[in-house]
Amino acid sequence: MSYEIKTPHFPLKDETDKIIGTALEIHELLGHGFLEIVYKDAFEYELTERKILYKREKEYKILYKKIILPHKFFADFIVFDKVILEIKATENIADEDFAQTINYLKCSGCEVGLILNFGRAKLGIKRLVFNP
Template identity: 40%
Template sequence: MIENKLSKKVIGYAIEVHKSLGPGLLESAYKECLFYKLNQGGLFVEKEKPLPLVFEGVKLECGYRVDLLVEKQLIVEVKAVETLADIHMAQVLTYLRLSGCRLGLLINFNVVLLKNGIKRVIL
């Protein structure tokens, strides 16, 4: 499945989760619910996927963890913050570079209308 089609499916499930729960919960609640919905939708999803850093040919475990990796090609970073900041975008860009993925979704569930909390990040 190509990344754009996959991202549309993920966004659809995220909207379902947001409509059901609304804003105001912890990030972990949204992540768990989205993980559940994506699995129920038949997608292969890895949660809290470790992401090593390769430095000078050495693989280092630095504690990077992708919130959700969908079908081994789409990174989903879940937030529940007042507003997304540049550092959140930088985090997704770093994950894209380290993983070799080309597309990521930064989703902030702490908004009234979820479409205002979604950022597509392309490398």
């Protein structure tokens, strides 16, 4: 008799595993309690050191009919040119954080978003998959 362990299929699993591994190391070294900007700076350092393609504060414009709306979105990071990464340092990830990340996914054409929360003793990890 043989058994097969089924693991869930996550789009861009290899890429998101690398991002999450980076976050775990940052959380282990810095702990929780710093402002968001500190974790963003640490992420930028780690992504550069690991030679992972990223862009910080990536701007996304919103096309509406034939115009570009004046409001723009700025995702914390886009990593591997495929994954939206949002960094938080709060007690809990709020509904607004999910909505914001979904909006970034819609504007960017990316399929996967990660919300990483450094605000607690245990790193919070939320993976969002957007299928238009």
